[in-house]
Amino acid sequence: MPKRRILSLWFPRLGADRLMRAARGTWDAPLAVVEDRGNMQVVSSVNAAASAAGIRRGQPVRDAHAMCGTLLTRSRNAPAEAAFLAALRRWAGKFSPWVAEEAPDGLVIDLSGCAHLFGGEEALMSVVEADCAEMGLSVRLGLADTLGAAWALARYAGAAPAAVRSGDAIEQEARATRSRAARRRHWTKGGAAPQAAVAGSAAGRIAPPGQTHGALSLLPVAALRLDEATTAQLGRLGLRRIGELLGQPRAGLARRFGTGLVLRLDQAMGSAPEPVSPAAPPHHYAVRMTFPDPIGLTDDMLAAVDRMLPRLARALEDRGRGLRRLRLEAHRTDQAAEVVEIGLARPSRDPHRIRPLVEMKLDQIDAGFGIDMLRLEAVETEPLHDRDKVGHLKAGQAVRDRLADNTALDDLIARLGARVGLEAITRLHPVSSHIPEKTAQVMAAAWSDPAPAWPTPGAARPLTLFRPEPVTAPDAPDVPARFRWRGRDWALASATGPERIAPEWWLDDPDWRSGVRDYWTVTTGAGDRLWLYYAHGATMSAGWFCHGAYA
Numbered sequence: 001m002p003k004r005r006i007l008s009l010w011f012p013r014l015g016a017d018r019l020m021r022a023a024r025g026t027w028d029a030p031l032a033v034v035e036d037r038g039n040m041q042v043v044s045s046v047n048a049a050a051s052a053a054g055i056r057r058g059q060p061v062r063d064a065h066a067m068c069g070t071l072l073t074r075s076r077n078a079p080a081e082a083a084f085l086a087a088l089r090r091w092a093g094k095f096s097p098w099v100a101e102e103a104p105d106g107l108v109i110d111l112s113g114c115a116h117l118f119g120g121e122e123a124l125m126s127v128v129e130a131d132c133a134e135m136g137l138s139v140r141l142g143l144a145d146t147l148g149a150a151w152a153l154a155r156y157a158g159a160a161p162a163a164v165r166s167g168d169a170i171e172q173e174a175r176a177t178r179s180r181a182a183r184r185r186h187w188t189k190g191g192a193a194p195q196a197a198v199a200g201s202a203a204g205r206i207a208p209p210g211q212t213h214g215a216l217s218l219l220p221v222a223a224l225r226l227d228e229a230t231t232a233q234l235g236r237l238g239l240r241r242i243g244e245l246l247g248q249p250r251a252g253l254a255r256r257f258g259t260g261l262v263l264r265l266d267q268a269m270g271s272a273p274e275p276v277s278p279a280a281p282p283h284h285y286a287v288r289m290t291f292p293d294p295i296g297l298t299d300d301m302l303a304a305v306d307r308m309l310p311r312l313a314r315a316l317e318d319r320g321r322g323l324r325r326l327r328l329e330a331h332r333t334d335q336a337a338e339v340v341e342i343g344l345a346r347p348s349r350d351p352h353r354i355r356p357l358v359e360m361k362l363d364q365i366d367a368g369f370g371i372d373m374l375r376l377e378a379v380e381t382e383p384l385h386d387r388d389k390v391g392h393l394k395a396g397q398a399v400r401d402r403l404a405d406n407t408a409l410d411d412l413i414a415r416l417g418a419r420v421g422l423e424a425i426t427r428l429h430p431v432s433s434h435i436p437e438k439t440a441q442v443m444a445a446a447w448s449d450p451a452p453a454w455p456t457p458g459a460a461r462p463l464t465l466f467r468p469e470p471v472t473a474p475d476a477p478d479v480p481a482r483f484r485w486r487g488r489d490w491a492l493a494s495a496t497g498p499e500r501i502a503p504e505w506w507l508d509d510p511d512w513r514s515g516v517r518d519y520w521t522v523t524t525g526a527g528d529r530l531w532l533y534y535a536h537g538a539t540m541s542a543g544w545f546c547h548g549a550y551a
Contacts (some may be wrong), residue, residue: 003209004145005110005111005112005115005121005143006108006109006143006144006146006147006150006496007095007101007108007111007124007125007141007143008107008108008139008141008142008147008150008151008153009092009128009140009141010084010142010155011045011088011105011106011132012045012057012094012138013047013048013051013137013138014084015033015045016031016032017045017047017136018080020047022447023137023207024106028049029070029073030046030049030050030053030068030070031049031072032045032046032055032061032073033073033074033075034073034076035075035076039193040060040061042059043055043060043061044057044062045059050064053068054067055067055068057295058129061073072121074201078104078418081104082103085101085104085105085107087322089101092109094106095111095114095124095128096114097111098112098276098278100276100278101279102151105433106154108147108151109151118531125141125206131415133540140154141154142154142205142207143207143209144206144212144215145210145270146272147267148225148267148274149212149268149270149432150207151223151225151517152219152223152242153207153215153216153223156219157219158331158383194530195216203520205244212269212270213246213269215347216243216268217241217242218242219287220242221240221244223242223512224245224261224264225264226260230257230260230261234257242265246265247263250265284548285312285315285316285319286373286376286377287312287315288373289308289371289373289374289375290372291302294371294456295303295371296371298362298363298369302358302364304341305328305355305358305359305450306351308374308376309355312376313349315376316349316381320383320385321382321383322346322347322348322349322382323348323354323381323385324343324347324381324382325343325378326342326343326344326357326377326379327379327382328341328342328365328374328375329373329375329376329377330371330373330517331372331373332367332368332370332371333369334368334370336368338365338366339360339365340361342354342358342360342414342415342417343414343446345409345413345414345445346407347381347383348384352413353407357414357415360415360418360419409450413445422445422446424443424445425444425446426442426444427443427445427448427450428441428442428443429441429443429448429451429452430451430455430524433504434460434548435501435509435510435512436547436548439461440475461549462530462547462548462551463548463551464548466548466551468545468546468547469486469546471486471532471543472485472544473546475542475543477518477534477536479497479522480492483532483544485530485546490524490528490530491525492525493523495520495521495522496520496521498534499519499520500517500518501516501533514541514542516525516535517533517536518533518534518536519531519533520533521550528549529549530549531546531547532544532545532547533547
């Protein structure tokens with residue numbers, strides 16, 4: 001079995017490179033991508049021009065503008081950067097099937113047994129650099145036996161340890177002490193000073209197999225993926241390189257810095273396992289059919305759909321899924337494509353329920369000079385659970401459950417949605433509120449279930465509710481014998497009430513600032529039934545209003 005080899009890719013300017021690719025042009029001006037951290041904005045990514053001007057990651061934006069007056073700033077789009085890194089992961093799949101993301105700006109590739117396909121490790125790294133240069137990306141590479149070592153080489157190869165201002169720094173000691181410290185700087189149990197076994201170009205570093213110790217000895221301790229507090233504490237103690245940590249007793253390091261430091265050391269050296277876990281590819285549910293001769297008749301397309309739907313249903317059944325949105329693509333001989341989509345009110349994989357919806361959409365497809373291929377894809381899917389079969393003892397209950405779970409309404413919603421759109425079909429659901437206009441909320445019928453029961457109000461409610469409209473009548477709580485509304489004079493025939501409704505005192509509703517209301521069901525001389533109320537007045541003047549009309 002080949003020895004394990006890990007390649008780490010670091011994109012130090014991922015955010016800026018993504019924006020420059022989207023602009024499809026060259027950025028001569030300095031560019032910085034900024035993000036909010038706490039109560040200030042900091043730089044998260046810079047391009048080459050900004051880096052040359054001294055702008056660095058993590059720097060406050062105000063300091064960056066003070067250093068470079070021509071600096072251009074753009075807000076960071078973290079989801080877009082994550083999607084861009086996922087696209088790079090798919091690109092890196094051509095080098096090895098084992099590719100994992102290292103958020104927010106890195107990739108890890110397990111090259112075990114794959115490097116010889118590209119002419120060796122150095123040739124493979126050259127291909128990676130060439131591809132990244134063609135895509136306009138800045139990249140640094142590291143190749144080693146372990147993931148931790150490859151990560152360290154990609155980010156810290158050739159970097160000097162951070163400066164430490166403490167009283168125990170060697171350059172602050174006496175001359176005699178400094179001379180002895182210089183002689184024992186690379187001392188390792190009486191042996192010779194280790195040499196850094198690093199090869200490759202400036203953008204990439206390769207640690208030969210079995211040479212992880214020597215490749216990491218001269219790197220700063222921050223290359224072990226430690227937090228800033230631990231790195232600073234190690235620096236104050238004079239431990240600034242990984243080689244200086246390797247000779248220390250593990251028990252003492254664990255007592256002082258915790259087991260996290262020891263674990264990172266073991267992972268980098270290969271003593272502790274750290275596998276590369278690639279992301280599982282998303283499941284695609286799609287089928288297609290190509291034709292020896294172009295077709296254009298609706299019957300021919302429907303016959304092809306009848307053959308494709310069972311295959312798609314079997315693929316969904318294997319994963320326990322049901323489709324909610326289906327896309328039909330008709331690829332024509334002139335390289336154009338006609339696309340139609342259908343939606344279902346409930347997830348399903350039954351071809352008999354899906355076929356009528358597809359048939360309704362076929363007349364929207366322009367076949368042109370002929371169709372070479374048809375493709376069906378389940379764009380949105382949801383889990384779908386099968387029901388258990390029962391014997392004759394539970395057959396009656398099974399029939400009742402089947403009748404209670406009738407799909408006729410769902411099929412009707414799907415058919416109507418194929419014509420006017422599923423979003424246009426709504427239903428009302430009850431809401432826990434005594435305010436008349438708040439007793440129901442509008443919900444999409446395709447993504448909601450019917451309400452099991454509606455609460456019964458104390459009095460009948462009108463079929464039509466509208467915003468309260470003023471009524472010209474005497475300012476008294478008694479029902480007026482005559483009143484004027486909507487430019488007409490109305491005469492009272494009968495009245496039922498009153499029903500007192502108080503406002504929600506914990507909410508400030510402008511329509512209910514008039515205070516407590518007394519509602520009356522009024523029948524006029526013309527036979528119209530109106531819902532009037534008298535507002536007793538709180539922060540607004542009192543008076544009569546019309547709130548609805550009965551059928």
